[in-house]
Amino acid sequence: MPLESIRTLVKADLESTDRFIISQLESNIPLIRQIIEYVLTCGGKRVRPMVLLLSARALAENVQKHVALAAVIELIHTATLLHDDVVDSSTLRRGHKTAHTIWGSDASVLVGDFLYSRAFQVVVDLKHQPILDIFAKATHYIAEGEILQLVNCNNPDTTEDFYFEIIQRKTAKLFEIAAQLGALLSTESDRDIIAMRDYGLHLGLAYQLIDDALDYGLSVEQTGKNVGQDLAEGKTTLPLIHAMRKSKGADLAMLRExxxxxxSENLATILGIIESTNAIKYTADAARHHAQKAKSALSHLALTPYRRALEELSDFVVERTY
Known part of the structure; x- marks a missing residue:
């Protein structure tokens, strides 16, 4: 099922989420409005809020507070994008110029901080202690993931285990809490809440694995970002880790260097090494493994259209080309 069909199932909720986001970002400071408007209209897929909305509805038809929490998930995601692009010096995201290349790094970081603080305000206003606890721990954990990635930059000795620790913190955690919080709004069943949490974790891992594979596999027109951008940023992702494991001599020396x-000086040669070592296939297979684990986590739940959509979302995540 394409993403549009999945989105249709929670179309009204997503529209309410977008309206809620806009209502929360009122500011009489024009720069804040300009940057947020720009980032929010640059073609995000809204996968993370979709996970929360589908998880909530898969366990109960009538739910409350789910729109506010879906908005919170998107605000946090947008804040991390603003911060990441500054840290990584990225010039392109989703085929558009990154905010910091237009308004400068200082403005991007500070508007990211504004989004973080606004997200916390929304969660506090819900007056739901378990949600606040999960959210506070998760944002701390995500920040640690970003710092881990930063200190590990330009390290050719990164292990596969360490790589997975970084992506679990930096990407999968937000998917995990999106699904977990959606469940928490709908049920008191620990089994169902844990199932959704596990679904989100494995979906998030699959999502990042495919992102890292696409970085070496497709053109800027297809992915909306520069080919080999991870390499230019010194990020040792799974395609590179696998390619190094399978290489020796001059090829290995070139990858490490x-x-x-x-x-990115020898990018064409490096892309050839990555292809010849089947590093993209290895990474995509790992993504499929986690997508399957995401689906398996839902196996005991009632087979509603929302559960089916969550399963199909895990298929979309590994089949996508953007």
């Missing part, structure tokens, strides 16, 4: 210096 490129990571250590963050250089």
């Amino acid at each position: 490129a990571i250590a210096t963050g250089s």
Whole structure:
């Protein structure tokens, strides 16, 4: 099922979420409005809020507070994008110029902070202690993931285990709490809440694995970001880890040197090494493994259209090309 069909199932909720986001971002400071408007209209897929909305509705037809929490998830995601693009010096995201290349790094970081603080205000206003606890721990955990990635930049000795620790913190955690909070709004069943939490975790891992595979597999027109951008940023992602494991001699030396210096100088040769070592297939297979684990986590739940959509979302995540 394409993403549009999945989105249709929670179309009204997503529209309410967008309206709620806009209502929460009122500010009499024009710069804040300009940057947020720009980032929110640059073609985000809204996958994370969709996960929360589908999870909530898969366990109960009538739910409250789900729109506010879906908005919170998107606000946090948008804040991390603003911060990430500054840290990574990225010039393109979703085929558009990144905010910091237009307004500068200082403005991007500060508007990201504004979004974070607004998200916390919304959660506090819900007056729901378990939700606040999960949210507070998760944002701390996500920030740690970003810092772990930063200190590990330009390290060709990154292990596969360490790579998974980074992506679990930096990407999968937000998917995990989106699904977990959706469940928490709908049920008191620990079994169902844990099932949704596990679904979100594995979906998030699959999502990041495919992102990392796409970085070496497709053109800027297809992905909306520069090919080999991870390499230029010194990020040792799974395609590179696998390619190094399968290489020796001059090829291995070239890969290690490129990571250590963050250089795309030999990108064409490096792409050839990645292809010849089946590193993209290895990464995509790992993504499929986690997508299957995401689906399996839902196996005991009632087979509603919302559960089916969650399963189909895990298929979309591994089949996507953007």
